[in-house]
Amino acid sequence: MLDQLEQIDRPDNSLDLKYVRKVFFVALNSGKTLMENGAETYRVEDTMFRIATHYGISNVQVFVTTTVIILSMNDYGLSQQVRIDVRNNNLEKVVNINDMSRRIVAGLSIHDAIYELKKINDSKIFPFWLMVLFGGVAGMMFMMMFKGSVSDLPVTFIAASMGVFITEWIQRYTSIKFFTEVLAAFMIALIAGIYVKLGFGTNVDLIIIAAVMPLVPGVPITNALREIIRGHFLAGTMKGVEAGLTAVAIGAGVGIVFVLGG
Template sequence: MSGELEIIEAPEKVLSENFVRDVFYIVINCGKMLLESGAETYRIEDTMLRIASSYGIENAQVFATPTVIIFSLNDYALTQTLRIEERANNLEKVVAVNELSRRISVGMPLDQALRRMEAIHDSRFFPFWLTILSGGIIGMMFLLLFDGVAADLPAAFVGGAGGVFVMEGILRYTKVKFFTEFFAALYIALTAIFFVDTGFGTMLDTIIIASVMPLVPGVLITNAIREMIRGHLMAGIMKGTEAALTAIAIGAGVGLVFLMI
C-alpha cells in the first residue's frame, strides 16, 4: 500500500429531462416578461442565471438585448432565441418577477414556481382606464411642479390623459413608436391652445410641458445610462437611441402645431 488516500468523487446529480425543460420554461419566460416590462438587460441576465442555478443547473448562458434573448443550457443541449417585439414600462411586473426569483433562490418548489410564473404572465396590473387617468394626474402634478396656476389644472389633466389615450390607441394599430408620440404631442399642443384661446387656460407653455411629461421616456433614459455604466454598450446605445427618437417625436408634434398657427 502506498499510504495515499484515494479521493472518491461524488456522483453527479442527474436531473430528469422533464425537470430541466420545466426549469428552461420558467427561466425563458421570466426573462421575456422582464424585457417586455422595461427591465435592464443586466438584471434580466442575472435573474435568469440565478433561477437556473437555484434548481441545480449550471453552465447556463444568456445574452439579452432590448430586442432579443438567447438562452442556452449547454449541458442539456437546449437553446432558444426569443425575439421581443413589444416593450413597455411595467415596473410592477418587474418587481413580481424579481420576487419570484428570490423565492426560488430560497427553495421554492418547481411546481409552485411554474404556477406563480404563469399567474404573473397572465396578470394585467394596469387597466386601460387607469393608465389614462394616471396620465392626467401626472400632467396636473407636473403643472404644479413647474409653478403653474391652479386655473390650468383642467387643461393639464385633459392634455395628459388625452395624450396617453392617443398614444395607447395608436399602439393598438401600429408598433412604430415615433408616430405614437408624434400624434400624442400634436394632440396635447392643440388641446393647450384650445384651452388658452377659449379662456380656460392661461400659461400655454406650462400646460404643454406638463402635459407631455407622461410621454417623456424617463425610465428609458435612466436604463440607457445604467446599461452603459454596467458595460452593456449595445443595450445602452439602443435604448439611448430609442429615447432620443421619442424626444424628437414629441418635439416634432408640438413644433408642427406652432408652425401651423
C-alpha cells in the same frame, strides 16, 4: 468568472432531460416577462442565471439585449433565442417575477414555479380609465410644481389625459410607436394652443410642458445611460435610440402646431 476556462459542450447526463427542459422553460420565460415589462438588462441576466443554477444546472450562458434573449445550457446542448417585440412598462410583473426568483432560491419546487409563472403572466393591470385619469392628474401636479397659474389647471388635465389616452389606445392596434407619439404631442399642443388663443389660458409653454410630461422619455434615457455604464453597451445604445426617437417624436408633434399656428 475571469479566471475560469469555458467548458464547451461537455456531455453530462446526470440530470433527467425532461427536468432540464422544465428548468429551461422557467428561466427563459421569466427572462422574457422581465424584459417585456421594463426591467434592466443586468437584472434579467442575473435572474435567469440564478434560477438555472439554483436548480442544479451548471455552465449556463445568458445573453440579453433589448430585442433578443439567448439562453444556453451548454452541458445539455440546449440553446434557444426569443425575440422581444413588445416593450412596455408593467412593473407589477417585474416585482412578481423578482418575488418568484427569491422564493426559488428559498426552495420552491419546479412544478410550483411553472404554475407561479403562468399565474404571473395572466395578472391584470390597472384599468384603462384609471391610467388616463392619473395621466391628467400627473400633468396637473407638474403644472403646480412649475408654479403655473390655477386657471390653466383644467386644460392641463384634459391635454395630459388626452396624451395618455392616444398613446395607450392607439398602441393596441399598431406596432409603430413613433406616429402615436407624434399624434399625442400634436393633440396636446393643439388643445393648449386653442385654449390660450381663445383667451382662457395664460402660459401656453407651461401647459404643454406639464401635459407632455407623461410621454417624455426621462426614465428610458436614464436607464440607457445606466446600462452603458454597467457595460451592457448593446442594450444601452438600443434603449438610447428608442428614447431618442420618442423625444424626436414629441418635438415634432409640438413643433407642427407651432409652425401651423405661428
